[in-house]
Each structure stands twice: as C-alpha cells, then as structure tokens.
Amino acid sequence: MAVYPEYMVAPIRQDLTEVGFEQLMTPEEVDSALASNEGTVLVAVNSVCGCAAAKARPALKMALASADKKPGKLVTVFAGMETDAVAKMREHLLPYPPSSPCIALFKDGELVHMIERYHIEGSDAMRIVNNLQGAFEEYC
Secondary structure: OOOOOHHHHHHHHHHHHOOOOEEOOOHHHHHHHHOOOOOEEEEEEEOOOHHHHHHHHHHHHHHHHHOOOOOOEEEEEEOOOOHHHHHHHHHHOOOOOOOOOEEEEEEOOEEEEEEOHHHHHOOOHHHHHHHHHHHHHHHO
8 A cells, every 4th residue: 555645756756767767566567677687777766755855866867867887777666655566676675674765786687786775864965876886887
C-alpha cells in the first residue's frame, strides 16, 4: 500500500524519469532490470525526504550530465510507494540495510558500489557527484 498520494510523488518521480531513469513498479520489473550479467545498472531508491530532494536527485542528474563514462541502464524505485518492488530491490541490495534514499551501481549482475542514506545526509551534492563519477570511471 502506498504511503503517499500519487499526485504528491508524481513530480518527484519525474525528476529522475525525465533524465532517463526507468521507474520500476513491480518485483518482476526489478528482477528483470537487474537480471543481466553484462553491463552496468545504476539504481536510485527515491524518496520524498529533504536529502533526496536537495542532495541525491540533483547529484544523480549532475553526475550523469557531466560524466565521461556512464552506466548502461538507469532504474529507480520509490520508497513508500510500490512496497513490493522496493522490497525486491532491497533484497538485491543486501547486505546493506534498507536505506532511502540510496544509490547503487551493479556491474555484470553484481552490486559493486553503494551510497547509503547516511552518506547522502552527511555530504553535499558535489561530494556525491564526485563519488558517483569515481564509481562510473571504475566500473562503467
């Protein structure tokens, strides 16, 4: 069951989908997006919180806009909304505890880089941009 009304989260979803993120709505979509054993997938667990609005989403957009190397696929789930899809994504993010927002990078089906909420809260957007671009350089 959704925690927030859709009209409230629609513009927050759009903040990422308008720059190429695919919104995953079901557990099956999550498994399908991460099933490939080739290439890179950037995952954003989106949220209505202030650190997602002020830091995580802007950093994602800036990092992607200015990176030389980029992930092959961009996907997102929305914490507090499609709970089954988010729960499935969190299974893929183990051993990391549930965290929203958070950002993960998969390469060839393996989780290789994770930015948890406490990293986002404790950083400014540019530090997150640099962190992401370093991961893109290493893994993409």
